[in-house]
């Protein structure tokens with residue numbers, strides 16, 4: 001296992017007044033274990049760029065930990081993205097997660113409407129306009145993006161994002177460690193050496209886990225799905241089972257070379273912190 005694996009936490013801009021009120025406490029609890037950074041989603045679930053910016057500022061105010069915005073380009077223009085990049089640079093942002101974003105439900109192809117069609121074009125644009133001012137993370141899909149024409153086509157796309165200037169990648173959630181190892185082998189053969197950090201989704205509910213997996217094309221192993229279904233009305237037992245499954249996944253990943261872990265916190269401190277404890281991760285010096 002890596003000696004001191006680092007870890008990062010993902011937040012989303014809260015969509016309810018209760019969520020907004022709760023956020024500072026969640027950030028403070030998570031910040032206590034000193035993650036490498038907090039990233040903040042954009043556009044997912046209908047949040048707008050101001051929501052991302054406000055949440056980013058909440059991270060800065062309540063944690064002192066690096067705050068990293070996700071930037072999606074679907075339906076956007078070069079001018080709008082340029083304005084946002086300037087705003088982020090003024091705010092001291094040093095790292096960006098560059099994404100295409102999810103297409104509108106009416107979309108007929110994988111190509112996004114607007115002036116950017118795929119995330120590699122966004123990465124090129126950031127590099128052209130801001131040089132190396134930002135570290136750029138992109139998305140990787142060990143189990144293949146659901147709209148990809150094929151596994152090979154999806155991998156070629158990933159390579160295009162790296163060639164456009166990505167410094168690192170965060171993966172979509174997955175529960176099959178082998179998918180990550182296979183992806184890493186392909187990267188190795190293709191000469192791709194950037195760090196590819198597994199995205200880890202804690203399991204705390206049967207319905208949500210099924211929904212998250214089907215929404216992003218992740219495979220939920222049959223035995224896990226059936227066990228979660230059995231335990232869905234016994235919350236403590238389900239939480240314990242989920243914790244065991246995800247702890248084992250993380251241990252396997254770290255033992256076999258994953259450079260760090262990126263936790264999808266869903267704006268809840270407890271599930272991620274329990275995992276963090278089980279993994280005996282330490283507070284960085």
Ligand SMILES: Cc1cc2nc3c(=O)[nH]c(=O)nc-3n(C[C@H](O)[C@H](O)[C@H](O)COP(=O)(O)OP(=O)(O)OC[C@H]3O[C@@H](n4cnc5c(N)ncnc54)[C@H](O)[C@@H]3O)c2cc1C
Nearest residue numbers: 041042044070099100101102118119139145147148157172
């Ligand atoms: C770590 C992480 C964070 C995320 N954060 C957010 C967020 O904050 N907000 C949000 O809305 N969504 C987010 N998402 C979801 C993401 O936006 C979706 O998965 C989206 O559908 C794809 O974005 P991408 O950047 O991977 O797109 P791309 O890399 O552009 O790929 C999209 C699809 O197009 C295909 N493709 C790419 N290039 C070409 C080409 N030249 N010709 C044909 N096909 C091509 C790819 O194979 C893939 O199927 C996140 C995902 C991950 C893994």
